[in-house]
Amino acid sequence: MKTSADPVRDYLSTVEREASALPADRRQELLADLAEHIVVTRAERPDAAIGEVLAELGDPRTIAATALAEAGNGAAGTSGLGGVRAPARRGRVHPLVPLLMLTLSLPFMMLFPDHPGPLFGVLFRVVGAVLLITSGHWIAVQKTTGVLLAAVLPSVAVATWNLSSGGPAGDGPALLANLVMLALLAGTAAWLWRVRRA
Known part of the structure; x- marks a missing residue:
């Protein structure tokens, strides 16, 4: 890679040139992911x-070659270079799956407050968050926001309520707090669905 006043532009230009056989949309997505990283x-x-x-990040020629290989054989996964996702990763898990798991974790705990409801609710939340993070349907900022709003915030709120006397007391306030949390989960899922990559 030649040295110039703008090494980032040179780096991305090399990736773009070496990945010229990729479809234009996949090539642009790869470049956007690298630039974001x-x-x-x-x-x-x-x-x-x-x-x-x-x-x-790794050698730009290697990144381009990996993206071309993954696009050519339909393999899914990351390039393994600096954590940058290759375009062929999309479609592995339907984007609705993590959103449903995150949203339904709270109703599951509300409907089944005794064992095993909370356990399965937490499991839904953790698996949903992992699927969201590893999905190729959102960019990093959207994933982070989604995990914070749909997994971390509800978990912290519930833990705070259960470990202190600061939580809502009585059936009415507790139900209202749960409904507000459910609205947050549903709103976050709706937003993620709207901004997902096709």
């Missing part, structure tokens, strides 16, 4: 040299 890494580690960030 670079921006996020630089924001998280502002003292890191840009060369170090690019080196962690």
Whole structure:
């Protein structure tokens, strides 16, 4: 890779050139994922040299070759280079699955408050969050927001209510609190469904 005033542009140009056999939409998605990864890494580690960030991503020719190989054989998964997702990963799990698991975790616990309801509710929430994080249907910011609103916040609220006297007391306030939490889960799922990549 030649050195210039803009190593990021050179890096992305090399990936684009080497991945020119990919369909245009998949190639642009790969470039967008790489650019997003670079921006996020630089924001998280502002003292890191840009060369170090690019080196962690891996050789641009290898990234392009991996994306081409995955697109050619229909394999799903990540490129394994800096955690950047190759375009062929989409479609492995239907986007509705993690959204339903996250949303239905609370009603399951409400309908079955005794064993095994809470256990299955927590299991739904954890599996839904993992499926959301590993899905190719959303970008990193959307995944993070979804996990925070649909998995972390409800878990923290329920744990706080159960471990302290600060939770809603009585059937009426507890039901209202659960309905507000359910509205948050459903709203987050609806938003994620709307912004998903086709």
